[in-house]
Amino acid sequence: MLIGEVARHSGVSTRMLRHYDALGLVRPTGRTVGGYREYSAEDVRRIFHVQSLRSLGLSLQQIGRALEDPDFTPSALVGDLIRWTEDRLERERELLDRLRAIDAAEPGDWQDVLRVVALMQGLGSPSAARRQQTVLGPAGGADGATELLAEAVLAESDPHVAGALRWALARSADDGGAVASLAAGLDSDDAAVRRRAVRAVVELGADAPGASAALTDALGDEDATVRGHAALALGRRGAGDAVPVLVAMVVAGDHDVEAAEALASLSRDPGCADRITTALTAELAAPTARSAARIRLVQALVELPGDGVREVLRDLTRDDDPAVALVASAFVTVLDERSTGE
Structure with a gap:
């Protein structure tokens, strides 16, 4: 032939x-x-x-x-082919992700494209210093880079780079895109990722669309750190839903001073003040409450307004725990002196 x-x-x-x-x-x-x-x-x-x-x-x-x-042998060839194909697909997936990120940034011209590419390359660097420099440089402020920054926030373990990323994300936040981009992190099975996500949402501020709803959901997280970040932020914003978590933080000694301050701020609402007093008093009376926790609860109580708090403190001056009784007596004396001065 x-x-x-x-x-x-x-x-x-x-x-x-x-x-x-x-x-x-x-x-x-x-x-x-x-x-x-x-x-x-x-x-x-x-x-x-x-x-x-x-x-x-x-x-x-x-x-x-x-x-x-x-x-x-055919089996060896097939095995090699599988590995080569997997490597090629991984490279193509990475390329596809990069292209989608550039497309999501809605670049207006080539300069916008180049800034997004520079941001992607910098964020992918193994050097923490390089990643931080990229975020703080011109590329970190690239228009439409919200999704890229949010993904980097969720993955970043270096605290200095993470802080720079949260700052850049808050600066680039748009009409709800930032919180939406962080939503995957808030639903992650990895507690470390959820912690990064909730901190980023907190730093976006109260006015960020969807932030309050996301933080309210985070109050039910199984991780205490995630719950704590959400509760402190919501408490400062006047959200009564945060009260149970804030009280638990006082008991646990987990940022208890900040939690007490948030409870004091919430207590300016008379209806919420009664709820907070009742919750703190219930924890004081709990049979499993330890001395250190009860002292922290007394310290939180004294920051609340109203005659009911003073009566609770007077009762505590006769507490079986000498340390609790002493702290309560000192606070009652201070409150009486303030009343006399007024």
């Missing part, structure tokens, strides 16, 4: 058949009197073998080794 006929039957161009011959992949068995290539049935079968292996992604050099190596 001459080369033209082989090309028609196999779908392989005559040029490629000559290339196979030059590489030694498929050499025609014979030649005509005029010197033309003449292929046997076995040669044609080998051409189809080559084409089949090419369809799997092998190079011509790899195909040559596979066909000539007597120790060649």
